[in-house]
Each structure stands twice: as C-alpha cells, then as structure tokens.
Amino acid sequence: MARKPPPGSLDEDAWIEVIARMDEVYSKLVQDEIALEEKNVELEQSQQFIAGLLSSMSDVLLACDPQGRIEESNSALRTLVGRDEQSLSGSPAYVLLADPHSETQLRQTLASLRHPNASASLEVNFKDVNGAPVPVDVSCTVRSTGNGRFIGHVLVGRPLGELQHAYRQLHEAHEALKRTQQQLLHAEKMASLGRLVAGVAHELNNPISFVLANAHVLDSYGKRLQQYLQAVHGGESHASLQALRQQLRIDPLLSDLPSLIEGSMEGAQRTADIVSALKRFSAVDREALGEVDLNDVIERAIHWVCRGVAPDLQVHWQAVDTPPVRGNAGQLLQVLMNLMQKGVGEQWN
Template identity: 60%
Template sequence: MPHTPDSPKASADTEHLLARAHIEGVDEATWLDVIQRMDEVYSQLVSDEIALEQKNVELEESQQFIFSVMSAMSDVLLVCNERGEIEETNAALCELVGRSDDLLHGTPVYALLADNDSAARLRGILGDANPSRRGAAAELNLLDAEGRPVPVDANLTPRFARNGRRAGTVFVGRPTAELKRAYHELREAHEALKLAQQQLLHSEKMASLGRLVAGVAHELNNPISFVLGNVHALKKYSERMGRYIDAVHEGASDEELADMRVKLRIEHLLKDLPSLIEGTVEGAQRTADIVNGLKRFSAVDSGTREPVDLNTVIRRAIHWIRKGSTADIELDWTPGEPCIVQGSAGQLQQVVMNLLQNACDAAGSDGQTVRLDLACESRGDTVRMTLRDSGPGIPDEYLSRIFEPFFTTKPVGKGTGLGLSISYGIVEQHGGTLTARNHPQGGAEFALELPRTDSTS
C-alpha cells in the first residue's frame, strides 16, 4: 500500500529528511518538494500496475475465447509458418489425424498429406511469391488417424507480419466426404421427386381423359359407322364388278353384257364409287384425327417448349370438354388475334381443360345449364385468359387453399383434388400466374397469365 504524506510512516520519513536537511544545509522547502514528487511517482506506479493486471485479465479472456472458438469449429484448422511448419491447430484437425497439438507442433504440414498430388498443389500455393490476401482454394487429401485418405476442401490464406512480409499460412478445410454423400442423397431424392411429379401429372391427365371416354366413344362412332357402311357397299359393288368382268373375259356377247350392265346396275355403281371412296377416306381421316388428339393429350409430355397459340389450345380443350360433359354448356367466347406463348401445347391444354371442367362441375352440379364467359387477349408482354362460370362462387375460407394439392370440395370419388394444383404448377413452370377470385357479378373467375412471345416458328 503506498504511503501518503499524512501516514505515520510518511511523517517519520519527513522528519528524518528534514533533520538531515538541517544538518547538510538544505532548506526545508526543497525537501518537501522532493518528497511530494516521490509520492506522485509511487502513486503512478501503483496505477500502472493495476491497469497492467487488468490488461492481463482481458488478454487471458481473449485467448480463452479464441481457444474456445477454435475448439468448437467443425472445420479443420492449422496455422503454419513461412517454412510450412505447424504452429497452431484446432481440436477438429487433431481428431481427424489422431495426433495431439503438442505432437503436431513443429511438424511439416506436408506430413499430413496422403498423396504426392496434394503435396504438389500445397507447395505451389505456399511457394507463391505474390499470394492474394483472399487466399487460394484447393482440394487436398489428408491422412486420417487410421492412415486413410480423406478429401478436404481447403482454403489457404496467407498471414503477414507488421512489415508486410509473409509470416505463414492459415489452413481452413472441411472434409467433403459427408458433403458429397449428402449431396448424392439429395440429388437422388430430387430425381425421385421429379419422377413422382411426372407420374402424378400423367395420372391426373389420364383421369381427365377417362372423363372424356363417353363423349369420345360417341365421337368415334359416327365416322366409324360411316366407314363401315361405305365398306359394305364397296364390297357389294366389287362383287358385281367381278361378275361383269368375268363375263367380259368369258367372251359374252354384247347383248348379254348390256343385259348384265342393267341387272347389276353397273352405271349407277360407277357413278357412286367416287363419293363412296371420298366418304370413306373422310371418315377414316376424322377417326385418325380423334385418335391423334387423344394420343397428344394422353402422351407423357416431353417438356419441350415451342410457340403455341393459346386460342388453338382453348378451341381444342372446349371440343373435348363438350364431348365429355353431360351438362348443357353455353359458352361465350370469340377467338381474337393470335395469342402466342412459349410453352408445351399438351400441358397448356391440360390446364385449360382442368379450368373448364372445374367450371362445369361448379356451375352444373344441380343439372343446370352451365354458362361460361371466356376471354383471351394479349396485353403488352402478357397473354391473359379469364374464365368465369355461373356457379355459386368459391367460399371465402377456401380461396386461400384452392390450389393446394388434394384439396377438393367435391364428394368422395368425384375428384382427386390435384387438377388445380397441377395446373398451378404447370403455369408456374411456364413463367406465368394462375389466380382465382369471386367475380363481383357472381360466380368464380380464374385468370391465367403467360408471357407473350412474338415468335411463330
């Protein structure tokens, strides 16, 4: 404890000095000034000692904090000097290589590497005369505790002394085996999810196709019946022609041939043949068109994108919905200028068919006539299609869930709850939006917006 001038010890010292001052001929004021200066210096020394102790405590706390951070790191860390000798390590590195920090201290960093290629890459980085302060990345193989190579994605950052000279390198690395395995598992899960999504999309498309079977069967029946009737007539005509030609080859007289021409109605047959053939071809072509349309709709989509006129997609979707619906549909739609978008015609047709089918189900649930208002137009860089039905609209509590997978208000067995969800996903993949609302004048209204393209090729 420092002595102040008022303490007993200080008083004794002062008297002793004053006595000596009197003996040696030094005046009292001079000695008092010296004593005061000594006390000031002593007090300053005590303050400096207290501040130094505080600094030491703070330094120890900082060192402890740095040590705890290094110990908690999952990445491996080591610090080496300019000669490549290890100066500092963390717990993760010691655990990986199976050696303590004391054993690693002073060891060449190259002794931790598993192969010559890793050593060559590391030498190239440590030997760089003008290293970047941001460091360099390298994939190195370290030897683990059992002597097996462990791939490490490392970043090597140079550290510099106060004079700007390179003092060593900080090595921070993360073993990539776990990352690669996790990435591989993630990629497999992603591929499985994509496959499941494609299967789900195709299943919903086939479910939509199944709803059209009755209408399609009727659609196919007309041209097929027409073709069959024409083929039967052609068969009878071919038999008559065969009999007449046989008679010609057998050398029948002109009178006999003329009589056969009348009985077999050869003149009528020859006049009727072109129309029969033309009708048969037309019926067969109509059947082929229907089958090709079904094939296009039911086929697994290839995902290719090409210019598509949305009006054509809407026209085709309306055709199939009319054929598959038992309700009486009154549709207000007038095709306008081409509305060209870049996309998949099959997927977009599925979207429009889902919207039309849902509108018919909502508005015609009680056997009422379904009234639909459909509009499609280009607005700047966007093609917008709106579809409004004459139904009761969407309850407010369902508006936020209308596009959720498996959400449906239909009775069990009447809907999968996937149509709108899949449609939403398709539109999103095409860079567009699909929204729903209740129209101010009644009924539900769906709005489809897609990016417009000028290309038609």
C-alpha cells in the same frame, strides 16, 4: 528568533510536494494495474473464443511460419494425424504428409504464395493416426500483418471422404427432387384429366349412342333383306315378290341405307378423334416439336374445360390470324386448360 534548517535537509513544503508526487505516481500505477487486468481479461476471453472456434471446426487447420513450421493447429488436425499440440508445435508441416508427391506439391504451393490475400487450393495425402494416406482438399492462404508484411500461411482442409459423402448425399437429394417433380407434374396432369372425365363421358356418349342406334336399325334392315332374298332365291312368283317387297318396305330401306352408313361412320370417326385427343393429353412422354396453330389449341382447351368442369360457362372468344408457332401442341393444350380451370375455380369460389 527562527532557526535555519540544517544544510542538506528539506523544508516542510518540499516534503509535502514529494508526498503529493508519490501519491500521483501510486494512483497512476493503480490505474495502470486495473487497465492491465482488464486487458488480460479481454485477452483471455479472446483466446478462449479462438480456442473454442478451433476446437469446434470439423475441417483441419494449421498455421505455419514462413519456413513451413507449425505454429498453431486445431483438434480436428490433431485427431486426424494422432499427435498432440506440443509435438506438432515447431514441426515442419511436410512431416504430416503421406508421400513425396504431396510434399512437393505443398512446398511449391507455399513457395508461390508470398503476397497478401494470395491463396491456392490443392489435394494432398495426409498420414492418419495409423499411417494410412488420407486425401485432403487443402486451401492455402497467406498470413500477413496489418501493414502487409508476410508472416506465414494458413492451411484449411477437409478429407475428401467427407466431401464425397456430402456430394453423394447432394446427388441423391437432387435425383429424389427430380423424381418428385416428375411425379407432381404427372399427378397434376392426371388430376386435370380426372376433372374432365364427366365431360369426356358426355362427349363420347353422343357419337356412341348415335352409332349404336344406327346399328340396331341396320340389324333390322339386314333381317328384312335376308327374308326378301330368301324369297327371291326360293322361286316365288313375281306378284308374291312385289307384295313381299312392299310389306318389308325394301325400297325405303335401300334409300335409307346410305345415310345410316354415313352417319355411323361419322359417329365412329368422332369417337376415334375424341380418344386420340385424350391419348395426346394424358401421354407422359414428350411429343416431337412441330408447327402448332394457337387458335386450334385455344378452341380445344375451351371445348374440354366447358365439357368437363364448367358446362354453363359463357366464353367470348374470337380467333385471330396468327402465324403458326413451333412447340408441343399437347403440352400447350394442358397449360391452357390448367390456367382456365384455375381461373374458373377462383371465380366460383
């Protein structure tokens, strides 16, 4: 005959159910503890990452609550003001400033920044470790929660001494770049001129040789005229003068003089034109702008390129009626010559 369990006691099935429930609760506690440990590890890694970022920043940084009390700072700020993290935490940010004007500026700026994403920039003086004022360019930004609630400000700044040094380096680099660019332009111009030397020498040789030959002839003619005039002034007889005139060929000499003089002047003018063109081409200073005939510039470029680097080059060019343009003839000539020389060089290579 089965016995009944005493009043107030649990039967076996109830105990089994209780134990099973306890196992579930314990298992859930273990899982929650594991998840909590993982969250702690992730939180620690995030804190280390943020601490590493703050310590590696060269700019000063501090985070303030809505009343302007410091909640967080980085090592650059602590090094600048000569205070540790513990002494800064909870202190008003205004105690770091070197003068009342800077404090007033910062108070007014922070008071005006209350809306999410609001920001402003200002220049204030911080007190360094020796109490000396250090001008700092500060950018102030509003801190807010995910739902947009205002919780304080973030101030990021850089001492203006570093900025001025960086600007000075940038300015020096820019000036050096401009000088290098001018040198490269001048070197390219001189290189183009150098490639044309052979053609220029040939171009100058023709009129100079012509003038030199005419000068030798004129020298001979001068000696003959001098001999004839000495005979005239010496009182020679008419028959002797006529014989000497025929001997020295004075009449053909006189008829030949105009053409010799004209040819010499033409050769000299041609030489002067070539030298003038070279001076315009090699000039470093900018010439004044004026009306330029493009046909004339193109013809001069073809002429110099053919004379200088490609004497056997066959050029098919036909001038067209174009209105004058306003520009610099010398610079346009140089550009066209560089393009032609590059095209000729690529064709030969």
